[in-house]
Amino acid sequence: MVTIRLTNSMTRRKEDFQPINRDRVGMYVCGPTVYDRAHLGNARPVVVFDTLYRLLRNEYQPDHVKYVRNFTDVDDKINAEAQRRKAAGRPESLEALIRERTEETIAWYHADMDALGALRPDVEPRATEFIGAMIAMIEGLIAAGHAYEAAGHVLFRVRSYRNYGALSGRSVDDMIAGARVEVAPFKEDPMDFVLWKPSDADLPGWDSPWGRGRPGWHIECSAMSYELLGDSFDIHGGGLDLQFPHHENEIAQSCCAHPQGGFARYWLHNEMLQVEGKKMSKSLGNFFTVRDLLGQGIPGEVIRFVFLMTHYRSPMDWTAEKARQAEATLRKWHRVLTGVAPTRPDDVVVHALADDLNTHGALQALRGLYDRLEDVRKVEAYGHPNDRSSLAESGDAIEGRFVASAQLLGLLLAGGDAWIGAGVDLAPYTARLTALREAAMASKDFSAVDALKSALTAAGVEVRMSKAGVELLPGPGFDASKLEALQ
RNA sequence: GGCGGGUUGGCGGAGAGGUUACGCAGCGGAUUGCAAAUCCGUGAAGACCGGUUCGAUUCCGGUACCCGCCUCCA
Numbered sequence: 001m002v003t004i005r006l007t008n009s010m011t012r013r014k015e016d017f018q019p020i021n022r023d024r025v026g027m028y029v030c031g032p033t034v035y036d037r038a039h040l041g042n043a044r045p046v047v048v049f050d051t052l053y054r055l056l057r058n059e060y061q062p063d064h065v066k067y068v069r070n071f072t073d074v075d076d077k078i079n080a081e082a083q084r085r086k087a088a089g090r091p092e093s094l095e096a097l098i099r100e101r102t103e104e105t106i107a108w109y110h111a112d113m114d115a116l117g118a119l120r121p122d123v124e125p126r127a128t129e130f131i132g133a134m135i136a137m138i139e140g141l142i143a144a145g146h147a148y149e150a151a152g153h154v155l156f157r158v159r160s161y162r163n164y165g166a167l168s169g170r171s172v173d174d175m176i177a178g179a180r181v182e183v184a185p186f187k188e189d190p191m192d193f194v195l196w197k198p199s200d201a202d203l204p205g206w207d208s209p210w211g212r213g214r215p216g217w218h219i220e221c222s223a224m225s226y227e228l229l230g231d232s233f234d235i236h237g238g239g240l241d242l243q244f245p246h247h248e249n250e251i252a253q254s255c256c257a258h259p260q261g262g263f264a265r266y267w268l269h270n271e272m273l274q275v276e277g278k279k280m281s282k283s284l285g286n287f288f289t290v291r292d293l294l295g296q297g298i299p300g301e302v303i304r305f306v307f308l309m310t311h312y313r314s315p316m317d318w319t320a321e322k323a324r325q326a327e328a329t330l331r332k333w334h335r336v337l338t339g340v341a342p343t344r345p346d347d348v349v350v351h352a353l354a355d356d357l358n359t360h361g362a363l364q365a366l367r368g369l370y371d372r373l374e375d376v377r378k379v380e381a382y383g384h385p386n387d388r389s390s391l392a393e394s395g396d397a398i399e400g401r402f403v404a405s406a407q408l409l410g411l412l413l414a415g416g417d418a419w420i421g422a423g424v425d426l427a428p429y430t431a432r433l434t435a436l437r438e439a440a441m442a443s444k445d446f447s448a449v450d451a452l453k454s455a456l457t458a459a460g461v462e463v464r465m466s467k468a469g470v471e472l473l474p475g476p477g478f479d480a481s482k483l484e485a486l487q
Numbered sequence: 488g489g490c491g492g493g494u495u496g497g498c499g500g501a502g503a504g505g506u507u508a509c510g511c512a513g514c515g516g517a518u519u520g521c522a523a524a525u526c527c528g529u530g531a532a533g534a535c536c537g538g539u540u541c542g543a544u545u546c547c548g549g550u551a552c553c554c555g556c557c558u559c560c561a
Contacts, residue, residue: 310499
């Protein structure tokens, strides 16, 4: 049992993680608004918290961890897309078109995040499934004096919660002083935020004590975390951009609605993603989705590896060079370890992860383990019997530990090696090249050997020739169709 | 303008007040029909200016630059 330490945004310190109940560790992570394909930035918290989820499952048993990640399916951008389809002549109701859009987006999201080796959370609630819970929570907040109705809206009374700003380190007065936001005239205080807002006939809405309307953005996470994890739970995560105002508002709502509970005990925020040193944005033209990368032939496992190279609390820069390095390393590992069954994760890897999710350190530990594996294999193959018997553990044992450790990071997952071309049988080409080479050795005319070698290289095959013989391996850009042309 | 985070060798990226991080790339060598792969070896850093200290890349202060949030763009 290792002590997991996590940097708690609330205290700004690295703390020992002690779950409320070690038989039921709860984690809530803010999920996507399902209006379009997930972009690469959306994928970072998914990988970060998937890695934490895997670590928690390893430490507390898989069925003792409950991971909740929501789908926000109430949103103006979703409405806009549905209205666009309606305007284009679709006969279905607006609600049906909204459902259609969110359904297809969720399916994309699942496919893309699956490709990154992310486990599905235990529960993936949709906001629209918890409207009743949100209304009940809002009613409670009004009854307790923490919210008020004004001009068809319900607003949270920020001044009624003394600790407002504790998470993000802001004071209400400072924020008002520096505010650049236009303040709605019906607000008691500029910082008050919307819990419920009215919907007109062109927008989706639900009946409520305040008329037909829809929830504000923040209340869904408060309602869903309460329903699914209770008034006190262990970990709440999300991107740093959510720290304020989203998480601050969640805290205010939840703590005022359920003063008996402590809400989330450990707040984790991942830093943002950049692309080639700049913020990813549509205006800079460096905006792309996870699907874009997958479509370019960059495997999800490579994307994940690149993410893991950077600590989650540092800004992460996506570069083509990193992807290249990650792919090279993964190919090396896959070649040796494909098909190896996992045993138990390596202590060094687990300790790295337990130290505030030091994924970079964990990858370094894996490199070290790989080096040790090669050394042991050499001794096993060429060493004296005395050397062999003195080995602390066999190569097979190290391999099992390596794979278990990699899988703790979401790498080298079972069935996840198709992209390296492991399924293609290169033996016929190996035999042909070997035969040509043996003939060339005698004739000293290597032109036929070089021709075949070039063709194989062009098909993305790595050609290795040594005294021991010829070895062919699928390499970067491996293309089985080009190979067939050589038949 | 307010608040927060950061700045390490060509690139990525750590720990530690004094000892080689490490990986990739580079360079030298071994090996190879040639390459590739592999192995051995190797140079290279701590944004800038001060301070504390016997000694700082590591602690403190300032400057510059970068990033994020403050705007329902993760």
